[in-house]
Amino acid sequence: MNTQGGPDGFLSSFGVSIDPELFSLALTHRSWAYEHGGAPHNERLEFLGDSILGQAVTVKLYRDYPELTEGELATRRAALVSTVALAEVAHGLGLGSHLRLGKGEELTGGREKDSILADTVEAIIGAVYLSTDTETAAAFVRALIEPLLADPDRFTASLDPKTSLQEAAAARGLPHPPYETSGTGPDHARRFTSRVTLDAARGLGAVTGLGRGTSKKAAELAAARDAMRQLRDSAS
Known part of the structure; x- marks a missing residue:
């Protein structure tokens, strides 16, 4: 130790x-x-x-x-x-x-x-x-x-960023955004990388969130949070 x-x-x-x-x-x-x-x-x-x-x-x-x-x-x-x-x-x-x-x-x-x-x-x-x-x-x-x-996003999207991103997609008239997640490394130390994309719509640009974690769920949550952060920044 x-x-x-x-x-x-x-x-x-x-x-x-x-x-x-x-x-x-x-x-x-x-x-x-x-x-x-x-x-x-x-x-x-x-x-x-x-x-x-x-x-x-x-x-x-x-x-x-x-x-x-x-x-x-x-x-x-x-x-x-x-x-x-x-x-x-x-x-x-x-x-x-x-x-x-x-x-x-x-x-x-x-x-x-x-x-x-x-x-x-x-x-x-x-x-x-x-x-x-x-x-x-x-x-x-x-x-x-x-x-x-x-981190202001923590109090809006961090508890359930995937749901928040789904709501943002619905507001754009889009389906639920898909996640592309892959893992690397041995089973006892596997690391996951996830990518989620919110397509362009109604004059709004596309947003792609990236996230990493020690589980598929953690990586997807991180990707959703990154996408929500970009949406907030583009609106400010």
């Missing part, structure tokens, strides 16, 4: 320090624990971190967006704490290379699985809370989600 000099090195840009034992526990998946005689793993920390994440995001949205309704706030919160969003955070941190995984998960691409990455982000949040205090943990969460907040 590569920890880049331990928790201080791994999270130095956030200005937080995690107890080394908690840091190691946060990175320990249950598959590794099972192969090592039932050692402790990160699911309890994940449970704690999920609660802290939800509260910190809720408070930030409530304070920063006084004009939004309860339903709109709930939609934004769901987008920010989703598995997809937290996996993006994990990829940004390079978290995959730090995980302690069992042999089975290692062979099936566990270091790239959104669910494992998202759970580990929550576990690290829990470890930060136990190592510091409530406000430091909340500030850590706010720093983690800052890049997500900078």
Whole structure:
């Protein structure tokens, strides 16, 4: 396991320090624990971190967006704490290379699985809370989600970008846009690339979205989100 000099090195840009034992526990998946005689793993920390994440995001949205309704706030919160969003955070941190995984998960691409990455982000949040205090943990969460907040598409199309793209196609009088998706690499580390095209219609130009992911579904969602981003940019 590569920890880049331990928790201080791994999270130095956030200005937080995690107890080394908690840091190691946060990175320990249950598959590794099972192969090592039932050692402790990160699911309890994940449970704690999920609660802290939800509260910190809720408070930030409530304070920063006084004009939004309860339903709109709930939609934004769901987008920010989703598995997809937290996996993006994990990829940004390079978290995959730090995980302690069992042999089975290692062979099936566990270091790239959104669910494992998202759970580990929550576990690290829990470890930060136990190592510091409530406000430091909340500030850590706010720093983690800052890049997500900078993406306006996240709150319109990110929860279901394929449906949003279908609605855009219908508004142009077009059928559902087709996806062309292919995979490369061995079964345990397969990567998918998807392309979706919204044809030109009614004086509007064609749009082609591209996306990549560790599953066909993830790649198609990314392609749909890219297409929706282009549509928004062309309308502005």
